[in-house]
Amino acid sequence: MFKNLVIVESPAKAKTIEKFLGKDYKVMSSYGHIRDLNKKKFSIDIDHGFAPIYEIPDDKKQLVAELKKAVKSAEIVWLASDEDREGEAIAWHLCEVLGLDPATTRRIVFHEITKNAIEEAISHPRAIDLNRVDAQQARRVLDRIVGFELSPVLWKKIKPALSAGRVQSVAVRLIVERENEIKAFRSESYYRVNATFLDKGGAPVKAELSRRISDKDSAVKLLDDCAHASFSVKSVNVRPVTKSPAPPFTTSTLQQEASRKLGFSVTQTMMVAQKLYEAGYITYMRTDSLNLSSLALGAIASEITGKLGERYLKTRQYHTHSKGAQEAHEAIRPTDISSSSISASIQEQRLYSLIWKRTIASQMSDAEIEKTTVEIQPSTRDEHFTATGEVINFDGFLKVYIEGNDDDADETDGDLLPAMTAGDTLEASAVTATERFTQQPPRYTEASLVKKMEELGIGRPSTYAPTISTIQARDYVEKGEKEGSERKYNVISLDGGNITDKVKKEVVGSEKGKLIPTDIGVVVNDFLTRYFPSILDYDFTARMEEKFDDIAEGNLAWNKEIAMFYELFHPDVDSALNMRLEHKVGERVLGVDPHGKQVSVKIGRYGPLVQIGDGDGDEKPQFASLLKGQSVSTITLEEALKLFEFPRNLGTYEGSEVTVAIGKYGPYIKHEGKFVSIPKDMAPAAITLEEAEELIKAKRSAESKRVVKTFDEDPEVQILNGPYGPYISCRKSNYKIPRTVTSPEALTIDECRKIMEEQNAAPKKSARKYTKKK
């Protein structure tokens, strides 16, 4: 028996605040939402005011039972879910399910987990805000309608099991449109001219010409002019600049910075952050707030003054400018700022250190920098050279943390310049014109896509990472694997009066980890933007958010707004479903084959394919899948016809046939009933018998390493090497080697038998379904 029951969203939070509240309070967690629409059914009663039909999912039933029991034995129930739209709805669902009265149940909120904030919240309970709950219901119902009406259109018109939604479809659109910009981009070359001058004392001054030179002839001419010029200082300009620190982390900026500085994927960042949160090292990691609690501000201030001195402190409160931010939590910060490092896994330490530095820096003074610009005039030309130098007079926050940058800028200013005054003469020791190329727009990375999504207000901190996984799982987008390629460029130098011309090489255009649309992504996007332009509009979410705000204010009725939307949206769905097109969506006719039959490419049930014959006559068409790296939009007739040359017989090796074929998992070589995959960088159409033999040999040697140990006593028991490390195999059954075993190769047959027995005896835990791709 206890007096008070407090329900929060997160179990880690429950643990923390239970400590603050004392023994009269029991704190439990709802683990997020406890009710939702059915996972598979539409669950919206369109004819009755779009009433949502909620249910408690199976994996929440036990939790709900426990909450019900706790409610019975409590005198007062406090609903302390987050102070945002979803939190309000969670509180309301709790009332509905637990049989509490929304009008009288005490609803409390706190933005920070401190004793003061919690006591303050307890002393100011309010009722549930039903208008805000309605805004959440509108959001939920809208997303269900869009997702569950649009996806089936794609199943019918393009390919089964595809999906569309308010957030994911716009994310895909961003990536497809960026790719289109890149395709339309034509790189141009120009010359950048750098020079090193020497002052009277022989000190070097690095400078760059104030304008770009468009072509090689002009560059040579300029260098020639410089060879016959004298140089003098035209002007010296010194001005102070200040730099301010970046605000503390939100989910989005943490994902970006962990990607730039630690090379983490957004999922990885969130997994590591979750660990840190559960261990009590950091505050909540799914947040859009820049706010730091007053307690935290005080602790950070004393940390800075104590370690670095008063001069480095500048207390700042940041305010978010993000669209749709709901600020239910604090910014992401260490819970104990006096710990600059923690003992945990390497990844956890690195992420923690990043958060610690960013948090400290956000409360530090501006850096004070003196920027010097010197203009250097050649006697033979109108344009001048510019040298810039920086002197840091006071480092401020730079002492601790510098924010990363997405574009790989190759500017280098910040050199120290020798003292110069106008009229000084300088001597040119070297002038170099380097060929450069205008840059195509950069492809999105996971992190830069999150940044863009946040700017547009689509998605929430809890969904950035899952959305990026979804669009990859649906094969709309994939991460680039191509390393960069070599490019040649000219370097023309003037050195000691002679002009020399060299060709250098650089590696550019690496696509590793960049998001690139697939054929399916492109076709789905073209289809959706054409037939559902309003949903795919970048401002759709922002406009809906305004409606939700009005609903939350009590100025609009949620189901009327949904009805208005539905009246416009649903007819578009119907007409898209029923339209008849001459060609399948995304189909492209390449021409005719030698027999005069039509050759076309399109998206089939299993992905992109080529088809010979249009199926009009009696003859059955022929099909072949496109290879990885080939695209519906760029494949030529010739390349398409080559795909029908498989399986290809290469000849014989060790007396048996060697054939090349295209399978479900890509191109492969078949020999004596064994399959050998062909690596991505080899063209299956051009592979030779010799190359195939090499691959077969390589596969055999890998195979021989697979067996770690066999036993004379029992040939059916083997220790094998698998992707997760060594394991025991016996008659098609596999057994995990316990973690306590340090050297599996030393296991005896008896030990193996014991391990197998134990695992056979152990009740097989209800095998969780693993949604494995392919």
Added chain:
DNA sequence: CAGTGAGCGAGCTTCCGCTTGACTT
């Protein structure tokens, strides 16, 4: 692991936002 894609037919797939498990032979 290693084609499958029409001409039968049924049944399945799918959204966004809150939360954490239990799981890797």
